[in-house]
Amino acid sequence: xxxxxxxxxxxxxxxxxxxxxxxxxxxxxxxxxxxxxxxxxxxxxxxxxxxxxxxxxxxxxxxxxxxxxxxxxxxxxxxxxxxxxxxxxxxxxxxxxxxxxxxxxxxxxxxxxxxxxxxxxxxxxxxxxxxxxxxxxxxxxxxxxxxxxxxxxxxxxxxxxxxxxxxxxxxxxxxxxxxxxxxxxxxxxxxxxxxxxxxxxxxxxxxxxxxxxxxxxxxxxxxxxxxxxxxxxxxxxxxxxxxxxxxxxxxxxxxxxxxxxxxxxxxxxxxxxxxxxxxxxxxxxxxxxxxxxxxxxxxxxxxxxxxxxxxxxxxxxxxxxxxxxxxxxxxxxxxxxxxxxxxxxxxxxxxxxxxxxxxxxxxxxxxxxxxxxxxxxxxxxxxxxxxxxxxxxxxxxxxxxxxxxxxxxxxxxxxxxxxxxxxxxxxxxxxxxxxxxxxxxxxxxxxxxxxxxxxxxxxxxxxxxxxxxxxxxxxxxxxx
Ligand SMILES: Cc1cc2nc3c(=O)[nH]c(=O)nc-3n(C[C@H](O)[C@H](O)[C@H](O)COP(=O)(O)OP(=O)(O)OC[C@H]3O[C@@H](n4cnc5c(N)ncnc54)[C@H](O)[C@@H]3O)c2cc1C
Numbered sequence: 001x002x003x004x005x006x007x008x009x010x011x012x013x014x015x016x017x018x019x020x021x022x023x024x025x026x027x028x029x030x031x032x033x034x035x036x037x038x039x040x041x042x043x044x045x046x047x048x049x050x051x052x053x054x055x056x057x058x059x060x061x062x063x064x065x066x067x068x069x070x071x072x073x074x075x076x077x078x079x080x081x082x083x084x085x086x087x088x089x090x091x092x093x094x095x096x097x098x099x100x101x102x103x104x105x106x107x108x109x110x111x112x113x114x115x116x117x118x119x120x121x122x123x124x125x126x127x128x129x130x131x132x133x134x135x136x137x138x139x140x141x142x143x144x145x146x147x148x149x150x151x152x153x154x155x156x157x158x159x160x161x162x163x164x165x166x167x168x169x170x171x172x173x174x175x176x177x178x179x180x181x182x183x184x185x186x187x188x189x190x191x192x193x194x195x196x197x198x199x200x201x202x203x204x205x206x207x208x209x210x211x212x213x214x215x216x217x218x219x220x221x222x223x224x225x226x227x228x229x230x231x232x233x234x235x236x237x238x239x240x241x242x243x244x245x246x247x248x249x250x251x252x253x254x255x256x257x258x259x260x261x262x263x264x265x266x267x268x269x270x271x272x273x274x275x276x277x278x279x280x281x282x283x284x285x286x287x288x289x290x291x292x293x294x295x296x297x298x299x300x301x302x303x304x305x306x307x308x309x310x311x312x313x314x315x316x317x318x319x320x321x322x323x324x325x326x327x328x329x330x331x332x333x334x335x336x337x338x339x340x341x342x343x344x345x346x347x348x349x350x351x352x353x354x355x356x357x358x359x360x361x362x363x364x365x366x367x368x369x370x371x372x373x374x375x376x377x378x379x380x381x382x383x384x385x386x387x388x389x390x391x392x393x394x395x396x397x398x399x400x401x402x403x404x405x406x407x408x409x410x411x412x413x414x415x416x417x418x419x420x421x422x423x424x425x426x427x428x429x430x431x432x433x434x435x436x437x438x439x440x441x442x443x444x445x446x447x448x449x450x451x452x453x454x455x456x457x458x459x460x461x462x463x464x465x466x467x468x469x470x471x472x473x474x475x476x477x478x479x480x
Contacts, residue, residue, distance in 0.1 A: 001096075001102070001103050001104065001105050002102070002103075002104045002105070003104075003105050003106075003107070004033075004104060004105075004106050004107075005106060005107040005108070006031050006032060006033040006106060006107075006108050006109075007029060007030075007031035007032065007108070007109045007110065008024055008029050008031065008032045008033075008108065008109070008110050008111070008112070008335065009032075009033050009035070009095055009106060009108035009110070009111040009112070010024070010032065010033070010034045010035065010111070010112045010114060011035050011085045011095070011111065011112070011113050011114060011115055011273070012035070012036070012037075012113070012114035012115045012116055012270075012302070012304075013034065013035075013036025013037070013038070013040045013080075014040070014043065014114060014116045014302060014303075014324070015043065015302065015321050015324045015325050015328075016112075016114035016116065016301040016302025016303070016304075016324035016325070016327065016328050017034060017036070017112070017114035017302075017328075018034075018040060018064070018072065019324070019325040019328035019329065020112045020114055020301060020328040020331060020332055021034045021072065021076070021079070022071065022072050022073070023328060023329050023332035023333070024332050024335070024336070025072075025073050027332060027333070027335075027336040027338070028336070029332075029335070029336060032079045033079060033081055033106060033108070034076075034079050034080050034081070035080075035081050035082075035083060035084075035085055035095075035097055036080060036081075036082060037082070037083060037084045037138040037139060038138065038139050038162050038163065038164060039063060039064075039162075039163045039164070040063070040064040040066065040163070041059075041062050041063050041064060041162060041163035041166070042062040042064065043161070043162060043321065044321050045062050046059060046062060046160060046162075046163075046165070046166040047160060047187065047190035047191050047193070047194045048190070048194065049061060049062045049166055049170075050160075050166055050169045050170050050173060050191070050194045050195070050198070051173075051190075051193060051194025051195070051196075051197035051198060052194075052197060052198070053193070053194065053197050058170060059163065059166035059167050059170050062163075062166070063163060066080055081097055081099070081104070081106075082099065083097040083098050083099035083100075083104070083138070084097065084098045084138045085097055085098075085115075085273055086098045086103075086273075087273070087276065087277075088111075088273050088274070088276070088277035088279075089277065090277050090278060090279070090295050090298070092107070093107060093108055093109070093111075093297065094106065094107050094108070095108065095111070098138075109297065110297045110298070110299070110335050111297065111298045111299070112298075112299045112300065112301060112328070112331050112332070112335075113273065113274055113279075113285060113293070113298065113299070113300040113301075113304060114300070114301050114302045114304070114324070114328065115269075115270035115271070115273060115274070115300075115302075115304045116269070116270055116302055116303040116304055116324075117161075117267035117268060117269045117270060117303035117304065117319060118139070118140050118141050118142055118147070118161065118267060118268060118270055119141045119142070119159035119160070119161045119263065119265075119266075119267055120141070120142045120143075120265060120266045120267055120268045121141060121142070121143045121144075121153075121157075121159065121263045121265055122143075122144065122207075122239070122240070122263075122265055123143055123144030123145075123146075124143075124239075124240050124241065124242060124243055125241070125242040125243065126154060126242050126243035126244050127143055127153060127154055127157050127243050127263070128143060128148060128152050128153060128154060128157075129152055129153070129154050129155070139161075139162065139164070140270075141153060141159055141161075142268045147272070150164070154243060156243070156245065156258075156259065156260045156261060157243060157260070157261050157263065158172065158260055158261065158262045158263070159262070159263050159264075160187055160191055160262065160264060161267070169191075169194075169262070172259070172260050173194070173195055173198035173199075173200060174198075175259075176200065176259035176260060177199075177200055177201060177259060178200060178201045178202075178203075178257070178258045178259050178260075179195045179200050179201070179202050179203075179258060179259065179260050179261070179262060180202075180203045180204075180205060180240075180247075180248060180256060180258045180260070180261045180262070181195070181202060181203070181204050181205070181261075181262045181264060182204075182205045182206075182240055182261060182262065182263045182264065182265055183205075183206065183263065183264035183265040183266070184204050184206040184211040184212050184213065184234065184236075185212070185213055185214060185264060185266070185349070186214070186349050186350075186351035186358075187264040188204060188206075188262075188264035189204075189212070189223075189351055189353040189358075190351060190353070191262050191264055192204050192227070192232055192353070193353050193354060195262075196230055196232060201231070202232045203232070203233045203234075203235065203256060203258070204227065204232060204233070204234045204235070205234075205235045205238055205239075205240060205250070206234065206235070206236045206237070206238070207237070207238065207239045207265075208236065208237070209236060209237045210236055211223060211224060211227075211234050211236055212358060213364075213366075214349040214358075214360035214364060214418075215358060215360055215364060215418050215420070216364050216365050216366055216377065216398065216400075216418065217366070218379065219379070219396060219398060219418050219420050220420075222356060222396075222420055222422070223353065223356060223358065223420065226353060226354050226356045227353070227354075229354075230354060235250070238250050238251060238252055238254075239251045240261070243261055246258075248261055267303065267319060269283070269284040269285070269303055269304045269305070269306075269317060270303075270304055271284060271285055271304055274293070274300065274304070279293045279294050279295060279298065279300075280293065280294035282306060282315060283306045283315060283316075283317050284303075284304055284305045284306035284317050285300040285304050285305045285306070286305075286306060287299070287300050287301075287305050287306075287307070289341040289342055289343070290330065290331070290334045290339070290340065290341055290342075291305070291327050291330050291331035291334065291342065292331075292334065299331040299334070299335065300331075301324055301327035301328045301330075301331050302323075302324030302327060302328070303317070303318075303319050303324060305317075305327070307323075307342075307344060307345040308344040308345070309344060309345065309346070309347070309362075310343065310344040310345055310346040310362070310437055310438035310439075310440070311346065311362050311363060311402075311409060311413065311414075311415040311416075311437050311438070311440065312363075312373070312408040312409055312415065313344065313408050314371075314408065316345065316347055318345045318347050319347075320345075320347065320348065323345060326342060327342060330342045343438060344438065345438075346361060346362050346434045346437045346438045347361075347362065348360065348361045348362075348430055348434055349361075350426075350427070350430050352425075355422065355423050356420065356421075356422055356423075357395075357419070357420070357421045357422070357423075357424065357425055357426050358419070358420055359417075359418065359419040359420075359421075359426050359427075359429065359430040360416070360417070360418045361416065361417040361418070361430055361433045361434055361437055362400070362414075362415050362416040362417060362433070362437040363375070363400055363415045363416040364400065364416055364418065365377045365400050365416070368400065368402075368415065368416070373402060373404065373406070373409075373415070374402065374403045374404035375400050375401060375402060375403060375415070375416075376400075376401045376403050376471075376474055376475070376478065377398055377399070377400050377401075378398065378399050378401070378467060378470050378471050378474060379396060379397070379398040380396070380397050380398075380463060380466055380467055380470065381394065381395075381396055382394070382395040382396060382397050382419075382421070382463055383395070383459050383461075384421070384424050384458060384459065385455070385458065385459055386455070386459050386460065389455075392459065393421065393422040393423040393424050394421075394422055395419060395420055395421030395422060395424075395426070396419070396420050396421075397417070397418070397419050397429070397463060397467065398416075398417065398418040398419070399414050399416065399417050399433075399443075399467055399471065400414070400415055400416030400417070400418075401413065401414060401415070401442075401443065401471060401475070402415050403475070403478060409440065410440065410442060411475075412442040412443055412444070412471070412475050413440055413441070413442050414433070414436055414437055414441055414442065414443065415437060416437070417429070417430075417433035417436070417437065432449065436449070443467070443468050443471040443472060443475070444468070444472075446464045446465070446467065446468045447468070449464055451463070451464050451465070
């Protein structure tokens with residue numbers, strides 16, 4: 001076995017690993033090894049590259065060219081090792097990297113685990129091949145509780161997690177006519193739109209009682225209308241029972257003929273290396289607010305780590321790319337001797353489907369209920385400009401308030417926000433409510449958030465005050 005050493009070992013070439021590398025170089029750390037096991041890409045944009053809606057040049061345009069990288073140092077390639085870390089020894093501070101040419105053992109002073117997450121598929125008959133081809137990609141998916149090479153998936157089964165998936169789905173969209181997308185979260189909706197844009201007939205299947213699980217049921221009616229207007233059928237409360245060559249069968253007995261099935265049914269963190277080495281793990285790798293793991297010289301960032309939820313302090317898996325990048329900055333600053341911390345996280349989701357924008361921040365009422373948190377929801381209609389202005393668009397906002405007594409939150413604390421808005425981006429609202437929820441604010445604190453009005457930009461009605469007055473009235477009724 002070949003032996004080498006480095007000052008900083010970074011495992012994973014996703015956003016967390018790449019930003020860790022970029023920051024480390026900026027901070028003057030030069031002796032770095034960045035281990036990557038698949039071609040790096042701009043992962044969030046991949047559905048839009050398959051559909052061509054935002055990326056007309058297709059998936060190729062989203063590849064990160066390490067020979068001539070745009071946002072990384074020009075000589076990045078000298079530090080890149082292609083392979084898979086298969087073992088991490090904490091005491092010796094060594095990692096074993098499996099490459100096609102053999103294994104390499106590398107000794108490090110500090111390490112950052114940025115191993116991300118893999119697609120998760122429910123344990124359905126027929127999703128894997130009888131005989132898997134040789135796995136060249138070295139990446140995995142999880143089916144039920146089993147981690148399998150991605151190349152073991154049946155020929156008509158797809159996931160969307162990286163460059164390889166975007167290329168195979170791109171080929172699928174060129175050749176085929178009909179697709180079933182399983183899962184109606186952000187990625188499921190984005191893939192349904194992408195395949196529709198490529199001219200395919202699309203059916204969406206959701207196991208839960210209603211579509212778009214990050215929104216409460218009453219917020220989803222306009223989403224269903226929009227999908228129906230494109231002839232996209234949505235089947236809810238239903239699970240895929242079996243995948244076969246010509247299609248799928250459902251647990252209600254129905255059979256659907258389809259050319260391919262795209263599972264957008266969630267992800268699981270890649271924590272096998274961390275677990276195997278004895279680092280502290282639960283849902284994900286446990287880190288403190290400096291992103292340090294249970295070992296003083298090993299940090300972890302991105303989808304592989306769990307954080308504390310801003311609203312409640314409960315452990316959560318945020319699975320958010322922008323957060324992975326922030327975490328990478330914090331980890332590297334601490335490694336470089338510049339103390340930095342990251343506050344607890346508030347999980348958000350934001351997407352758009354056929355120009356209907358959907359945002360969810362923190363807890364929905366339904367998810368809170370499943371976790372035993374008592375809530376009250378307040379929903380208000382919203383128009384982006386006054387009625388006399390035809391450019392105005394309609395939408396709906398909702399805040400979720402905690403009403404029970406708990407050590408984790410205050411009564412009246414805003415723990416969730418949802419928005420559905422036609423044609424215009426609700427980005428500013430989502431960002432504002434991430435802050436409100438992370439800072440454990442109650443409805444009364446909404447006074448401290450300014451509402452700016454100009455006729456060109458918005459309606460004169462102050463929605464924050466509207467929400468606040470309805471919430472106060474409802475809370476006082478509840479307390480009587
Ligand atoms: C289709 C899609 C759309 C998304 N849209 C958004 C969005 O709009 N906004 C947003 O903020 N987030 C979005 N996300 C989430 C975002 O992409 C993730 O949060 C982000 O990729 C996490 O970065 P990461 O570096 O932690 O993990 P990953 O991107 O998963 O990268 C980890 C890498 O490490 C590799 N690896 C794992 N184990 C090993 C090992 N042992 N040895 C070597 N390499 C290893 C993995 O194979 C992978 O290449 C989206 C995700 C997807 C899939």
